[in-house]
Amino acid sequence: MAAVLFDFSGTLFRIESTESWLRAVLAAAGLALPEAELAEKAKALEVAGALAGGAEPVELPEHLVEAWAVRDESAALHRAAYTALSRRVPLPDAALHDALYERHMTPAAWAPYPDTAHVLRTLRERGTRVGVVSNIGWDLRPVFREHGLDACVDVYTLSYEHGVQKPDPRLFSTACAELGADPRDVVMVGDSRSADGGAAALGCRVHFVDHLPVAQRPDALLPVLGMVA
Template sequence: MAAVLFDFSGTLFRVETTESWLRAVLAETGRVLSETELISTAQALEEAGALPGGAVPVELPPDLTDLWAVRDESAELHRAAYTALSRRVPLPDPGLHDALYERHMSPAAWTPYPDAAEVLRALRERGIGVGVVSNIGWDLRPVFREHGLDPYVDTYVLSYEHGVQKPDPRLFSVACEALGADPRQVLMVGDSRPADGGATALGCRVHFVDHLPVAKRPDALLPVLELMR
């Protein structure tokens, strides 16, 4: 195997909880909710699927179906989709919906899985190319830099920068070309069978991990090192 491609959210990093997300924005903006209101609002935001990288909507509003399907194809579509979901939930200030969206793009909102650095470092030491292929609407590179993982990544292929999203094989093809790797010698690691499984169309092998909280998934990436022997 010549290279490994990793998904971002739910694979290498996990976004903060919806409650933490809301608390952070309220603190940043000086807005106040009672503890009871905060918890109920966070729950409503989670059910709405308003936190990118968090839970999917319990029930997607019919008027957002088309937008949701292409949300990762551009920065504008991504913001429109998630702020539309957020606005289904009343907040003390309408401006908080945009503030919430901005918060989720900050490095502070993301935590790497415990074994992410170890695995990426080991791959680099073995001379194996590493790419990040993500369905996303914003630049995640600062997250990797802030958490010290950027030195281990050779290329980033982000859906919004290419106008296509996984499982479209074109996104995986761009990553393989950037790494100079034959797709048949590439492993794709992700948490979504429908999205990340698209790499098989090129002949890539695929390894799946569970999208779990950081504390509940300490070593799911370690098998990657065995697969690359």
């Protein structure tokens, strides 16, 4: 294989827990909630699907269905969709909803899977081209820089920068073109069969991993090294 494409969230990195997310924003605002109430609010935000990269909404309000379907096609749509979900949960200060959105875009909110650095650095050492293809509404490059992994990525193909989201083959085609690779010589690695599986339409080989907490998925990326050996 000439190149490897990776999804971001749930594949190379994992977002913090909803409780950690809420706790960090409350602390930054100088606010505190009793532990029981904090846990209750965090659970409500999780059920609402308000944390991008976390659980999807248990029940999507009718008025948000259309916005949700195209949320990754622009930064404005992404912010609008997720802050609308967050606002379904009453918080001590209305400004916290925007603060929550801002928090999820920070490198501190993301942790790499245990094998991410090893796999990316090994591919770099072998001279294998690497791209990140993500349905997202913000620039994830600082996350890679903060964790010292930006030098391992040749191309970032982000949905909001192209106005198209996975599984549309055009996003994968763009990534392959930027890498100078024939899609038939590319492996796409992701956690979503519905989204990342779209690469198969171009002839890419697709390898799936499970979207699990970091501590529960230590080595799911390692088989990729065997695919491009």
